Amino acid sequence: MSRSHVDAQQAVLDEHHDDPGELPTMRARFEHNGSPRYLLYTIKRFGFDRDHDFHLDVELVSDALEDGIETVEAQLQEGHADLIDIDYISIARERAEGADIVAFHPYGRTVGGLVAPEDSDIEGLTDLSGHRIGVVRRLDKNWILTRAACREYHDFDPDETATPVEAGSKVELTRMIREGEVDAGLQFWQIVPEITETGPFEEVLPMSELVQRLSETDNKLPIAAFLTSESYLDGQRETVRAFTAAYRDAVDRLVEDDDLWVEISEKLMSYDDPAVMRAVRDGWREMVVRDWDQDSVDGMYRLFDHLKAVAGAEALGVAEIPERTFETDP
Known part of the structure; x- marks a missing residue:
C-alpha cells in the first residue's frame, strides 16, 4: 500500500476529528492495512465516541517492525497511544516480559x-x-x-x-x-x-x-483483542468502558448496514470488485467478536495449551499466560 493511499485513508478519518473540548481522549493507533480501521471509521463517522462521552483520536501507523516490536506495540509501550489491537499470544508475551499492558475487550477471530x-x-x-x-x-x-x-x-x-x-x-x-x-x-x-x-x-x-x-467453548472465541496500558486503565477506567460501548454500537451498525460497507469500500479499501468487497464484509462479520466473558477466556487458555504443545513455548515466545492479562469487565 502506497504512502499516498495511507495518507488518503487518514484524511478520511480526519474529516471526523472534531475538537474534543473537555472530553477525555483515547489515542487509538492502528495499522493502516488492518481491518480494525473499518470499525474505527464507523465510530468516528457516526459519533459513537461522543455518544459515550469521550473523544477517540485515531491515527493510522506503519506495520513495519522496529527492534522486533510492531510499531503499534511500540506506540503503546512508549506512551504515545492508549489503544491498539494485537493477538492475545503476543499480548501474553509482552506482559510476561514486563510490559504495562492489559487486554480489556475482544476484537475477533483474526485467523x-x-x-x-x-x-x-x-x-x-x-x-x-x-x-x-x-x-x-x-x-x-x-x-x-x-x-x-x-x-x-x-x-x-x-x-x-x-x-x-x-x-x-x-x-x-x-x-x-x-x-x-x-x-x-x-x-x-x-x-x-x-x-x-x-x-x-x-x-x-x-x-x-x-x-x-x-x-472447547461455544462462545465465539477472539484471537485478537484491544489493549491499553494498566496505568491508563487505572486512571481512565470510565473512558475504557466508554470505548467498549462505542465498539458494540459500531459492530451492530457494521453487521446490519450494507450501505455503510459500500461507503467504506470507496473510502478505505483498494478493491475495485464489488464481489470482493461483499466477501470482505461477510468475512468481517463472521470474524468480529462483540463481547466476551470468563468462559471465553478459559477457551483462550485451552487454545494456548494446544498451540504450545505443537510449537513449543520458545516458538510462541511465552511459556504461560500471565495473571491479569485479560480484564473481561473493566
Whole structure:
C-alpha cells in the first residue's frame, strides 16, 4: 500500500476529528492495512465516541517492525497511544516480559483459511498429507492451528506428512496459490476473498472452525483483542468502558448496514470488485467478536495449551499466560 493511499485513508478519518473540548481522549493507533480501521471509521463517522462521552483520536501507523516490536506495540509501550489491537499470544508475551499492558475487550477471530483450486482433491485436514501447502511462515498461527487440529483429531502432523512451503509474505503466498506452485495455501482471512472471488479457487476450511474446536467453548472465541496500558486503565477506567460501548454500537451498525460497507469500500479499501468487497464484509462479520466473558477466556487458555504443545513455548515466545492479562469487565 502506497504512502499516498495511507495518507488518503487518514484524511478520511480526519474529516471526523472534531475538537474534543473537555472530553477525555483515547489515542487509538492502528495499522493502516488492518481491518480494525473499518470499525474505527464507523465510530468516528457516526459519533459513537461522543455518544459515550469521550473523544477517540485515531491515527493510522506503519506495520513495519522496529527492534522486533510492531510499531503499534511500540506506540503503546512508549506512551504515545492508549489503544491498539494485537493477538492475545503476543499480548501474553509482552506482559510476561514486563510490559504495562492489559487486554480489556475482544476484537475477533483474526485467523485465515485454507484455500485450494476448485478442482483440488484437498477437501479438509485429512487430505493434506503428500501435498505442498503454502504458508507465510512455518510459525504462522494458521499453520500451528492446522498442526494442532491434525494432531488432536486425526493422529498425524502435517509438518511431517505434508510439505509446508514458506512464502515470506501474504502477497507472495497469493502469487504461489494462483500460479500453482503450492497445492493449497493458508492465507489470512481478509485476503481470502481476493483469491476466491477472482479465480477458480475456494476456501476449503476456515481456520475459525479449528479455533472453536480446540478452545472447547461455544462462545465465539477472539484471537485478537484491544489493549491499553494498566496505568491508563487505572486512571481512565470510565473512558475504557466508554470505548467498549462505542465498539458494540459500531459492530451492530457494521453487521446490519450494507450501505455503510459500500461507503467504506470507496473510502478505505483498494478493491475495485464489488464481489470482493461483499466477501470482505461477510468475512468481517463472521470474524468480529462483540463481547466476551470468563468462559471465553478459559477457551483462550485451552487454545494456548494446544498451540504450545505443537510449537513449543520458545516458538510462541511465552511459556504461560500471565495473571491479569485479560480484564473481561473493566
